[in-house]
Amino acid sequence: MRRVPIIAAVLVIAGIAAGTALPKTAVAPVVAERQASMKAMASAAKTISEIFAGKVAYDAAAFKAATETIRRRSGSAMVDAFPADSLGEPSAAKADIGQSQEEFAALARHLESLAAALSDAADDAPEGITEAMRMKPGMAMGSSLLGKRAGGAADSDPSKIPAEHVFHLMLQNCTNCHAKFREKRQ
Numbered sequence: 035m036r037r038v039p040i041i042a043a044v045l046v047i048a049g050i051a052a053g054t055a056l057p058k059t060a061v062a063p064v065v066a067e068r069q070a071s072m073k074a075m076a077s078a079a080k081t082i083s084e085i086f087a088g089k090v091a092y093d094a095a096a097f098k099a100a101t102e103t104i105r106r107r108s109g110s111a112m113v114d115a116f117p118a119d120s121l122g123e124p125s126a127a128k129a130d131i132g133q134s135q136e137e138f139a140a141l142a143r144h145l146e147s148l149a150a151a152l153s154d155a156a157d158d159a160p161e162g163i164t165e166a167m168r169m170k171p172g173m174a175m176g177s178s179l180l181g182k183r184a185g186g187a188a189d190s191d192p193s194k195i196p197a198e199h200v201f202h203l204m205l206q207n208c209t210n211c212h213a214k215f216r217e218k219r220q
């Protein structure tokens with residue numbers, strides 16, 4: 035079966051493989067915590083991608099744990115991790131988050147719903163990745179993965195689309211938020 039090589043590229047975009055580490059000194063605890071939380075999500079996303087790619091054997095519990103790592107850290111928990119007085123230097127969080135609270139929160143909530151759908155998918159697949167979880171040929175790549183608009187796929191119900199596709203939408207969500215609200219430090 036054909037796997038999805040594009041995942042590797044997307045993980046780079048999401049800041050997982052790239053050298054995006056920031057100096058670990060002189061940031062407030064709330065900043066250090068959210069950066070650690072983002073890193074934990076990146077590591078969980080890597081695990082999920084490796085499972086889909088067949089690099090790591092599927093294990094429903096491990097798959098679910100990774101999705102839950104992301105679910106718990108998104109939604110309102112993520113919004114709360116970016117209080118107004120913590121934005122801007124020396125954090126990479128742009129000050130615009132303060133003026134664009136609604137959009138920022140919508141991205142965080144969308145991530146939560148995508149992670150919840152993946153978590154549910156693990157419950158439905160105790161033995162292995164099912165065909166229903168796989169992205170179908172012709173699905174998605176152009177339109178969803180590389181879609182430009184934040185929240186572009188927010189209207190579709192993630193519980194009704196294959197888990198692998200949901201995962202791609204998730205990575206797209208990470209990238210969308212970073213493009214808009216995270217300072218580039220390369």
Ligand code: HEC
Pocket residue numbers: 048049050054055056065068069070072073075076077079104112125126127128138139141142145204205207208209211212215216217
């Ligand atoms: C709603 C917006 C938003 C979403 C969604 C989001 N991020 Fe982030 N992310 C940020 C912001 C803002 C920063 C910069 C935080 C800082 O430096 O204070 C960041 C930083 C990071 C970092 C760098 C952490 C560090 O050590 O400095 C990584 C890695 C990361 N995000 C991964 C992810 C992954 C993976 C996802 C998706 C599963 C994701 N993010 C979803 C906004 C978001």
